[in-house]
Amino acid sequence: MFKYNMRGENIEVTEAIRNYAIKRLSKLEKYFTDSPDVTAHVNFKVYADKQAKVEVTIPFSFLVLRAEETSPDLYASIDFVEDKLERQVRKYKTRINRKAREKQVDLTVPLVDDEEVAQREGDGISIVRKKRIALKxxxxxxxxxxxxxxxxxxxxxxxxxxxxxxxxxxxxxxxxxxxxxxxxxx
Missing domain, CATH: 3.30.505.50 (Sigma 54 modulation/S30EA ribosomal protein, C-terminal domain)
Incomplete structure (x- = not known):
């Protein structure tokens, strides 16, 4: 469960705004199984031209999620920020899963002889892949x-x-x- 730190500049953060932001941002919690000490920092700003800006920063030990959005409607800005953050999380998860799959493939299918790897492991260095490239x-x-x-x-x-x-x-x-x-x- 995230903790929320909400601030307003030129706007009072009412209970309705706070509840709506928590409702939207809590949708991100499903992506993280272990997030007990995570504080979501939410800043609301309203400018003289009636534009509402929402900034959200969620720092994890392994990743910092950050997004901001400005629109004439504060609630729409909250929605857009949540959508941006969700895309960031999905992109990060996809990248991590892809790297895990690649590492698994690299470890199970080395391109050098097993005997050569065994000889090199005695030195503490293990080359598991070899590649030749043509320089252009x-x-x-x-x-x-x-x-x-x-x-x-x-x-x-x-x-x-x-x-x-x-x-x-x-x-x-x-x-x-x-x-x-x-x-x-x-």
Whole structure:
């Protein structure tokens, strides 16, 4: 059961508003089996142009759900925010389930010989998958587009300008990084 912390800016949070928000947001609880210490922070704002804004933040130890919506009707804003949060939860659950399935497949079908894995495990390192790729010449912008199309967090390519091998990657702040390699000659 969630706990609710509700605040109003330029509006008094009446019992009717509070009950409606709790009724809508409590629908999210069915997705979480263990949420005893979770506090949903709900902010209501009303602007001079009669627009009503609802902001909801629900911090879990493994995920932060956050959504906001502005509309002329406060109750409609609550509905829209709940819909957004539910989509976020479903997307997160789908991603977790997909990763669990992929890990299970990777562990049961290694691409290297079992004997080779056993030899490597003695060192504390276990390579369970091996992949070869053909590097295509392109610029960093095209590499980022390819990475996003594939849904990966990094992409290795041959830099069309320098001829060297480069890597683009997605950072935690959702921006991109570029690693360029140097050609070491002895």
């Amino acid at each position: 010449p392109m610029d960093s912008e095209e590499a980022v587009l390819q990475m996003n199309m594939l849904g990966h967090d990094f992409f290795i390519y041959e830099d069309a300008e320098t001829g060297g091998i480069s890597i683009v990657y997605r950072r935690k702040d959702k921006k991109y990084g570029l690693i360029e390699t140097d050609d070491l000659e002895n």
